[in-house]
Amino acid sequence: MEQKLDFIVKYIAHEYHADITPFEQKKREVNISASGLRFRCTEEFKEGDILKINIDLPCYPYMLLSIVGEVVRAGRFEEAGSIYYNVAVKFADLDDEKRSDIIKYLFEVQRKSLKDMPTDTTVF
Numbered sequence: 001m002e003q004k005l006d007f008i009v010k011y012i013a014h015e016y017h018a019d020i021t022p023f024e025q026k027k028r029e030v031n032i033s034a035s036g037l038r039f040r041c042t043e044e045f046k047e048g049d050i051l052k053i054n055i056d057l058p059c060y061p062y063m064l065l066s067i068v069g070e071v072v073r074a075g076r077f078e079e080a081g082s083i084y085y086n087v088a089v090k091f092a093d094l095d096d097e098k099r100s101d102i103i104k105y106l107f108e109v110q111r112k113s114l115k116d117m118p119t120d121t122t123v124f
Helices: 002-015 096-116
Strands: 030-032 036-041 050-057 063-079 082-091
Touching (some): 036 063, 050 096
Antiparallel strands (some): 030 036, 036 082, 063 082
């Protein structure tokens, strides 16, 4: 399904000669909240670094949020012979609309998770 959507986006962008670079950037899994996010990467960041982050929320309607954040923690670790960093970022310029979009998305994810959770039907 994701490959079909990527194809459709690229096709539409080609037809309209649009720039699709946000869709082609390296994607990573993140732990997100209304005040910041945490992710694992191979790039080294230091506390105080300022990052421009494009957040692609996989929901309908599609949302691509561009947010500036400050690195508040960056821890180095080794796994399987490679060096990685756990990076925590505090959002610096998050307006109320973007914060609301993130909260709405998080509630939707939690609701789906609870709905998909198996229920215990044991009667005592």
